[in-house]
Amino acid sequence: MxxxxxxxxxxxxxxxxxxxxxxxxxxxxxxxxxxxxxxxxxxxxxxxxxxxxxxxxxxxxxxxxxxxxxxxxxxxxxxxxxxxxxxxxxxxxxxxxxxxxxxxxxxxxxxxxxFERSLISERTRAGVAAARQRGSKPGRPLALTPEQCAQAKELLRNHSETFVAETFHVHHRTLRRSLSQGAAEATDNVHCSSLA
Missing domain, CATH: 3.40.50.1390 (Resolvase, N-terminal catalytic domain)
Structure with a gap:
Protein backbone atom coordinates (compact mmCIF):
# COMPACT_ATOMS: atom_id res chain seq x y z
CA MET A 1 0.00 0.00 0.00
CA PHE A 115 22.24 23.50 5.27
CA GLU A 116 20.10 25.77 3.07
CA ARG A 117 17.63 26.39 5.94
CA SER A 118 20.54 27.28 8.23
CA LEU A 119 21.82 29.82 5.70
CA ILE A 120 18.35 31.34 5.28
CA SER A 121 17.94 31.56 9.06
CA GLU A 122 21.36 33.20 9.43
CA ARG A 123 20.55 35.76 6.68
CA THR A 124 17.16 36.46 8.26
CA ARG A 125 18.72 37.14 11.67
CA ALA A 126 21.29 39.44 10.07
CA GLY A 127 18.54 41.28 8.17
CA VAL A 128 16.43 41.72 11.32
CA ALA A 129 19.44 43.02 13.26
CA ALA A 130 20.23 45.51 10.46
CA ALA A 131 16.58 46.64 10.33
CA ARG A 132 16.55 47.21 14.10
CA GLN A 133 19.73 49.29 13.86
CA ARG A 134 17.98 51.44 11.23
CA GLY A 135 15.02 51.81 13.60
CA SER A 136 12.62 49.65 11.58
CA LYS A 137 10.18 47.21 13.13
CA PRO A 138 10.68 43.83 11.46
CA GLY A 139 7.77 41.47 10.86
CA ARG A 140 4.49 41.37 9.08
CA PRO A 141 2.29 44.45 9.43
CA LEU A 142 -0.95 44.04 11.36
CA ALA A 143 -3.92 42.88 9.28
CA LEU A 144 -6.18 45.23 11.26
CA THR A 145 -5.62 48.88 12.09
CA PRO A 146 -5.73 49.96 15.75
CA GLU A 147 -9.23 51.34 15.11
CA GLN A 148 -10.37 48.00 13.64
CA CYS A 149 -8.85 46.21 16.64
CA ALA A 150 -10.92 48.40 18.96
CA GLN A 151 -14.06 47.69 16.92
CA ALA A 152 -13.31 43.97 16.90
CA LYS A 153 -12.85 44.01 20.67
CA GLU A 154 -16.26 45.65 21.08
CA LEU A 155 -17.92 43.17 18.71
CA LEU A 156 -16.42 40.24 20.60
CA ARG A 157 -18.45 41.20 23.65
CA ASN A 158 -21.65 40.12 21.89
CA HIS A 159 -20.57 38.03 18.90
CA SER A 160 -18.51 34.93 18.16
CA GLU A 161 -14.90 35.08 17.07
CA THR A 162 -15.89 33.57 13.70
CA PHE A 163 -18.50 36.29 13.12
CA VAL A 164 -16.03 39.07 13.98
CA ALA A 165 -13.31 37.57 11.76
CA GLU A 166 -15.77 37.34 8.85
CA THR A 167 -16.84 40.94 9.46
CA PHE A 168 -13.25 42.10 8.89
CA HIS A 169 -12.63 39.55 6.09
CA VAL A 170 -9.80 37.81 7.94
CA HIS A 171 -9.21 34.30 9.27
CA HIS A 172 -9.97 33.83 12.98
CA ARG A 173 -6.26 33.18 13.65
CA THR A 174 -5.37 36.42 11.89
CA LEU A 175 -7.91 38.21 14.12
CA ARG A 176 -6.31 36.73 17.25
CA ARG A 177 -2.82 37.62 16.06
CA SER A 178 -3.83 41.19 15.21
CA LEU A 179 -5.43 41.70 18.60
CA SER A 180 -2.52 40.24 20.55
CA GLN A 181 0.11 42.12 18.48
CA GLY A 182 -1.95 45.28 18.69
CA ALA A 183 -2.05 44.96 22.47
CA ALA A 184 1.71 44.53 22.60
CA GLU A 185 2.56 47.29 20.13
CA ALA A 186 -0.07 49.97 20.64
CA THR A 187 1.27 52.93 22.58
CA ASP A 188 -1.11 55.58 21.32
CA ASN A 189 -4.74 56.25 22.22
CA VAL A 190 -6.16 52.95 20.94
CA HIS A 191 -5.08 49.70 22.58
CA CYS A 192 -6.19 46.20 21.65
CA SER A 193 -6.25 43.27 24.02
CA SER A 194 -5.87 39.62 23.16
CA LEU A 195 -8.82 37.25 23.01
CA ALA A 196 -9.82 35.69 26.28
Missing amino acids: KIGYARVSTEEQHLDLQLIALNTFGCDRVLTDQGISGVRFDRTGLKEALSLAQKGDTLVVWRLDRLGRSLGHLVEVMSGLRARGVEFASLTESIQTNSPAGMFMFHMIAALAE
Missing part, protein backbone atom coordinates in the same frame (compact mmCIF):
# COMPACT_ATOMS: atom_id res chain seq x y z
CA LYS A 2 1.16 3.54 -0.78
CA ILE A 3 0.42 5.96 2.07
CA GLY A 4 0.66 9.64 1.18
CA TYR A 5 1.41 12.41 3.65
CA ALA A 6 0.87 16.13 2.94
CA ARG A 7 1.50 19.18 5.15
CA VAL A 8 1.33 22.96 5.03
CA SER A 9 2.63 25.28 7.74
CA THR A 10 -0.26 27.75 7.91
CA GLU A 11 -4.05 27.62 7.70
CA GLU A 12 -3.91 30.04 4.75
CA GLN A 13 -1.82 27.69 2.58
CA HIS A 14 -3.44 25.01 0.43
CA LEU A 15 -2.74 21.27 0.16
CA ASP A 16 -4.10 20.97 -3.42
CA LEU A 17 -0.78 20.66 -5.27
CA GLN A 18 0.50 18.00 -2.88
CA LEU A 19 -2.76 16.04 -2.92
CA ILE A 20 -2.87 15.99 -6.73
CA ALA A 21 0.74 14.73 -6.90
CA LEU A 22 0.15 12.04 -4.25
CA ASN A 23 -3.05 10.82 -5.91
CA THR A 24 -1.38 10.82 -9.34
CA PHE A 25 1.42 8.67 -7.86
CA GLY A 26 -1.27 6.17 -6.85
CA CYS A 27 -1.46 6.60 -3.08
CA ASP A 28 -4.16 4.39 -1.57
CA ARG A 29 -4.55 6.64 1.46
CA VAL A 30 -3.47 10.26 2.12
CA LEU A 31 -3.09 11.79 5.59
CA THR A 32 -2.66 15.54 6.10
CA ASP A 33 -1.65 18.20 8.60
CA GLN A 34 -2.61 21.84 8.03
CA GLY A 35 -1.21 24.82 9.93
CA ILE A 36 1.56 22.82 11.60
CA SER A 37 5.28 23.54 11.31
CA GLY A 38 7.62 20.90 9.93
CA VAL A 39 9.81 21.40 12.99
CA ARG A 40 7.19 19.61 15.09
CA PHE A 41 6.99 15.83 14.89
CA ASP A 42 3.91 15.47 17.13
CA ARG A 43 1.58 15.95 14.15
CA THR A 44 -1.69 14.02 14.11
CA GLY A 45 -1.63 13.26 10.37
CA LEU A 46 2.02 12.19 10.44
CA LYS A 47 1.49 9.96 13.48
CA GLU A 48 -1.45 8.28 11.75
CA ALA A 49 0.51 7.82 8.51
CA LEU A 50 3.46 6.28 10.37
CA SER A 51 1.27 3.94 12.42
CA LEU A 52 -0.73 2.91 9.35
CA ALA A 53 2.40 1.90 7.39
CA GLN A 54 3.13 -1.83 7.54
CA LYS A 55 5.94 -4.00 6.15
CA GLY A 56 6.01 -3.72 2.36
CA ASP A 57 4.16 -0.37 2.31
CA THR A 58 5.63 2.91 1.07
CA LEU A 59 5.26 6.28 2.80
CA VAL A 60 5.08 8.96 0.10
CA VAL A 61 5.55 12.73 0.39
CA TRP A 62 5.47 15.43 -2.28
CA ARG A 63 8.73 16.97 -1.06
CA LEU A 64 11.16 15.95 1.67
CA ASP A 65 10.56 19.05 3.79
CA ARG A 66 6.86 18.07 4.07
CA LEU A 67 7.98 15.19 6.28
CA GLY A 68 10.22 17.34 8.48
CA ARG A 69 12.82 20.07 8.62
CA SER A 70 15.41 18.64 10.98
CA LEU A 71 17.96 16.25 9.52
CA GLY A 72 18.14 14.40 12.83
CA HIS A 73 14.39 13.83 12.96
CA LEU A 74 14.21 12.86 9.28
CA VAL A 75 16.93 10.25 9.76
CA GLU A 76 15.16 9.01 12.91
CA VAL A 77 11.86 8.59 11.03
CA MET A 78 13.63 6.91 8.10
CA SER A 79 15.45 4.50 10.43
CA GLY A 80 12.14 3.61 12.09
CA LEU A 81 10.54 2.96 8.71
CA ARG A 82 13.47 0.83 7.51
CA ALA A 83 13.42 -1.23 10.71
CA ARG A 84 9.75 -2.01 10.06
CA GLY A 85 10.31 -2.83 6.38
CA VAL A 86 8.51 0.32 5.17
CA GLU A 87 9.91 2.11 2.13
CA PHE A 88 9.90 5.88 1.57
CA ALA A 89 9.41 8.01 -1.54
CA SER A 90 9.70 11.76 -2.09
CA LEU A 91 8.23 12.77 -5.44
CA THR A 92 9.93 16.14 -6.08
CA GLU A 93 13.43 14.87 -5.31
CA SER A 94 12.79 11.47 -6.99
CA ILE A 95 13.91 9.63 -3.85
CA GLN A 96 12.89 6.00 -3.38
CA THR A 97 14.61 4.18 -0.54
CA ASN A 98 14.16 0.67 -1.93
CA SER A 99 17.79 0.81 -3.13
CA PRO A 100 21.17 1.83 -1.64
CA ALA A 101 21.33 4.68 -4.20
CA GLY A 102 17.91 5.88 -3.02
CA MET A 103 19.05 5.91 0.62
CA PHE A 104 22.22 7.78 -0.35
CA MET A 105 20.17 10.38 -2.23
CA PHE A 106 17.89 10.79 0.78
CA HIS A 107 20.81 11.54 3.11
CA MET A 108 22.46 13.92 0.64
CA ILE A 109 19.31 15.93 -0.11
CA ALA A 110 18.25 16.05 3.55
CA ALA A 111 21.71 17.36 4.54
CA LEU A 112 21.67 19.98 1.77
CA ALA A 113 18.13 21.07 2.70
CA GLU A 114 19.15 21.55 6.34
